[in-house]
Amino acid sequence: MLHTLSVKQMSEKLHAGEISSVELTLHYLDRISKYDPELNAYVTVTPELALEMAREADERLKNGTAGILTGIPVAHKDIFCTDGVKTSCSSKMLDNFIAPYDAHVVTLLKKAGMPILGKTNMDEFAMGSSSESSYYGPTKNPWDLNAVPGGSSGGAAAVIAANLAPMATGTDTGGSIRQPASFCGITGIKPTYGTVSRFGIIAYASSFDQAGPMTRSAEESAWMLNAMSEFDQRDSTCLEMERPDFAASLGDSLDGLKVGVPAEYFGEGLDPEVEKIVKDAIAEIEKLGATTVSVSLPNKDLAVPSYYVLAPAEASSNLSRYDGVRFGYRCENPADLQDLYKRSRAEGFGAEVKRRIMVGAYALSAGYYDAYYLKAQRLRRMVRDDFTNAFEQCDVIMGPVAPTPAFNIGEKTDDPTSMYLADLYTIPVNLGGFPGMSVPAGFAKGRPVGLHIVGPYFSEAKLLNIGHQFQQVTDWHKQVPAQYQ
Amino acid sequence: MSWEVVIGLEIHAQLTTKSKIFSGASIAYGAAPNSQACAIDLGMPGMLPVVNHAVIGKGIALGIALNAELGKKQVFDRKNYFYPDLPKGYQTTQMDYPIVGKGYLDIDVDGETKRIGVTRAHLEEDAGKSNHGIVPGMTGIDLNRAGTPLLEIVSEPDLSSAQEAVAYARKMHELVTFLGICDGNMQEGSFRVDSNVSVRRPGEPLGTRAELKNINSFRFIEKAIEFEIERQIDLIESGGKVVQETRLYDSETNTTRSMRTKEEANDYRYFPCPDLLPVRITDEDIDAVKVTMPELPDAKRARYVAELGLSEYDAGVLTSSRAMAEYFESLYKHTGSKDAKVCANWITSDLAGALNKAGLDISESPITEEMLAGMITRILDDTISGKIAKQVFDAMWNGEGSADEIIEAKGLKQITDSGAIEALVDEVLAANPSQVEAYKGGQEKMLGYFVGQVMKASGGQANPGQVNKILKEKLSS
Numbered sequence: 001m002l003h004t005l006s007v008k009q010m011s012e013k014l015h016a017g018e019i020s021s022v023e024l025t026l027h028y029l030d031r032i033s034k035y036d037p038e039l040n041a042y043v044t045v046t047p048e049l050a051l052e053m054a055r056e057a058d059e060r061l062k063n064g065t066a067g068i069l070t071g072i073p074v075a076h077k078d079i080f081c082t083d084g085v086k087t088s089c090s091s092k093m094l095d096n097f098i099a100p101y102d103a104h105v106v107t108l109l110k111k112a113g114m115p116i117l118g119k120t121n122m123d124e125f126a127m128g129s130s131s132e133s134s135y136y137g138p139t140k141n142p143w144d145l146n147a148v149p150g151g152s153s154g155g156a157a158a159v160i161a162a163n164l165a166p167m168a169t170g171t172d173t174g175g176s177i178r179q180p181a182s183f184c185g186i187t188g189i190k191p192t193y194g195t196v197s198r199f200g201i202i203a204y205a206s207s208f209d210q211a212g213p214m215t216r217s218a219e220e221s222a223w224m225l226n227a228m229s230e231f232d233q234r235d236s237t238c239l240e241m242e243r244p245d246f247a248a249s250l251g252d253s254l255d256g257l258k259v260g261v262p263a264e265y266f267g268e269g270l271d272p273e274v275e276k277i278v279k280d281a282i283a284e285i286e287k288l289g290a291t292t293v294s295v296s297l298p299n300k301d302l303a304v305p306s307y308y309v310l311a312p313a314e315a316s317s318n319l320s321r322y323d324g325v326r327f328g329y330r331c332e333n334p335a336d337l338q339d340l341y342k343r344s345r346a347e348g349f350g351a352e353v354k355r356r357i358m359v360g361a362y363a364l365s366a367g368y369y370d371a372y373y374l375k376a377q378r379l380r381r382m383v384r385d386d387f388t389n390a391f392e393q394c395d396v397i398m399g400p401v402a403p404t405p406a407f408n409i410g411e412k413t414d415d416p417t418s419m420y421l422a423d424l425y426t427i428p429v430n431l432g433g434f435p436g437m438s439v440p441a442g443f444a445k446g447r448p449v450g451l452h453i454v455g456p457y458f459s460e461a462k463l464l465n466i467g468h469q470f471q472q473v474t475d476w477h478k479q480v481p482a483q484y485q
Numbered sequence: 486m487s488w489e490v491v492i493g494l495e496i497h498a499q500l501t502t503k504s505k506i507f508s509g510a511s512i513a514y515g516a517a518p519n520s521q522a523c524a525i526d527l528g529m530p531g532m533l534p535v536v537n538h539a540v541i542g543k544g545i546a547l548g549i550a551l552n553a554e555l556g557k558k559q560v561f562d563r564k565n566y567f568y569p570d571l572p573k574g575y576q577t578t579q580m581d582y583p584i585v586g587k588g589y590l591d592i593d594v595d596g597e598t599k600r601i602g603v604t605r606a607h608l609e610e611d612a613g614k615s616n617h618g619i620v621p622g623m624t625g626i627d628l629n630r631a632g633t634p635l636l637e638i639v640s641e642p643d644l645s646s647a648q649e650a651v652a653y654a655r656k657m658h659e660l661v662t663f664l665g666i667c668d669g670n671m672q673e674g675s676f677r678v679d680s681n682v683s684v685r686r687p688g689e690p691l692g693t694r695a696e697l698k699n700i701n702s703f704r705f706i707e708k709a710i711e712f713e714i715e716r717q718i719d720l721i722e723s724g725g726k727v728v729q730e731t732r733l734y735d736s737e738t739n740t741t742r743s744m745r746t747k748e749e750a751n752d753y754r755y756f757p758c759p760d761l762l763p764v765r766i767t768d769e770d771i772d773a774v775k776v777t778m779p780e781l782p783d784a785k786r787a788r789y790v791a792e793l794g795l796s797e798y799d800a801g802v803l804t805s806s807r808a809m810a811e812y813f814e815s816l817y818k819h820t821g822s823k824d825a826k827v828c829a830n831w832i833t834s835d836l837a838g839a840l841n842k843a844g845l846d847i848s849e850s851p852i853t854e855e856m857l858a859g860m861i862t863r864i865l866d867d868t869i870s871g872k873i874a875k876q877v878f879d880a881m882w883n884g885e886g887s888a889d890e891i892i893e894a895k896g897l898k899q900i901t902d903s904g905a906i907e908a909l910v911d912e913v914l915a916a917n918p919s920q921v922e923a924y925k926g927g928q929e930k931m932l933g934y935f936v937g938q939v940m941k942a943s944g945g946q947a948n949p950g951q952v953n954k955i956l957k958e959k960l961s962s
Contacts, residue, residue, distance in 0.1 A: 203531065233535065
């Protein structure tokens, strides 16, 4: 069965001519039509585009211009604008939006020769931690159809876990790659802010948004990150520097690695089973030559409040362009301009998006700006400084990705605050712009649990190698839910 | 009891870049609606702004010219409000960290120099245009202008009359056009002046102001402010209160009327644009702009008076625009830098008159500085007289060729052969014996009569200086 191969094996067979990209792509399209109706992980499937690209990839494989990922299909989160394809951000607002351009990430992965299978489901405008706020309905967790896959890149995580795509793209604003990766038992990395161009990624909170790969193994993430990151002058926050070979360190020994373990990440609210899994994983990494050191992140509790002021503030402005005038949803028979604005936005946005727009607009409004926005910016710096200080004593920090394994669909939808608190370990990393990764580390009550590895700026290659070394001695990342094997 | 007038101006100068402030789309005026708006200008999902660095240099140039503090760190902010011609739902502008800080501009009113404070100048993007009435009952949105780079120049409320306000606006117009950072075209909206006008009794706190917007000529700005001052004084004196509002000027009736009051104003929810990093400028950046800056009007005027011996008036006219000054300087150079006064006179009188009559700018003059220099050279070397030169000038204006070609073709060369002039003088004196008697009897003003007769006899081509000299010699003998 083709989907049981690793990407490395697929690539070898493609290059050897044992299989074709068309064959591989058709295999995944088959699986999608068979399994996606119950998972709802794709918003749009693009068979024609996929097969056309697969044929082109096969040409390249024949004429010697193929790279390691040429011919390997990919699924893009529906936040990446894709030329000629509906790009909805899982919102009614953009249900009719066909992007006339590619996001830079899409351009790069097209260049790498990766056929596009489709667009994956997500929380509306990436606002959420469960993929339940999608206009197209929730995505289900392949490990347990009663559970959420996490969010906002829940569709991406689910398609990897259920073998409905070998590789997927995600974005992470407050944990949206790492938390679904943890919930679905896959590997995902959010690189240092500025590593991947945001051009063509529909903005949620610009100063946090960062794209990254979602795959089964750390090695595969390294290859994909190589393909999707380069300097892009169309994004002013994209770092103008040479990207390292993120796969170059795979194989380095972990001898002497200093792992920081923050006490604050193992406190109240952490599920004991999750705690044990994470501690066992750290012990496993110690066996590989690493040593642990206690570090402190004293301002951890300031992260969630800071984030839930700043991200909505940016979002309230970023989402102003959806006004019913030029594209996207427009209400029926507007009476006048105000009515057009009010009803188009009231009808086009879902509840969570509206909640964050209101919170954000409030935080920026005259008389509240200093108390909310400016104060939250100060907290953001304090949280960042916590990590900077900790990294003076250690090379990386490890802990849980989320306090629990995947929760049930509907469990937190009526309680936004408890949903927000599910991101308490991932958000601080976004506040500081640091790279962070989730690798599968075990199961609690039959649901996957990830190990969170966070490093200083530009330490992606190191994080990916730690994940890779861990995956050499464990097989959590190879587990596949029974019905999707 | 008297009233004190307090006026501050906000001037929007459109910068002369090729492309928009945050995208590569063209800013050329007059294109078909929405043909110059790219995905970034349209605020399409996922699109990001990138600063067009040409605008930074232009802002620095203005800052230097205004002797202002320059923002070493500039931050672009978002000003959030909904309007159909504002595609992103926010305008990107500079709030707390503008490119130009406090500076000043000296203006001259009634021979007095007054220093007007400039509070700040910041970079921002223009909005699009809403066109009402093209389609009945509908509003057309043209986003060609969306994203056009503007420099908003804010004055202190240091202006105390309509006359001063206009003098300041004109001076700023002169400055930005001289610097070449704005084309100054008020009809096309490249230079827009908003006036904040209030009145108060001397010694009292500032009165409530009204803002006059979108007036596209200096003359109307002056009239509008004058009307507004009268309106406010009349209103207060009759027991009313000025409300803070935006008023439109109607040039047909010479009145202002309310457009919107401030109660309807938005809370703009400014915050730093997270898509743009702060722009930092260094002393080297500033020096690099300095070396490319032209000599500024005030310095030029002073130099024309001190070094070239021109009158204040001529120096003023010649520096009224950069094109004018460049024409003059080129003309002066092409005539061998001999006689600035003659060059100035030809520009300020004949050329300016002809251009004005034809409705042309000096940059569009059919007589180039090289052509005019050719003619002036012939005046200075006595080939033609100043009077004949006017004929040559008219012929050049009509496209009949260069000065030399025209002089040759029309036989306008001045008679400088003293023998020929003597013969003409003898003829005239012989024909007017009674006038010669009168002159010799002490009526020396008769000399002018003789000069005129000799010139007439020569068909205007005799050198008037020589005629004078020979006549005097003959009459005193």
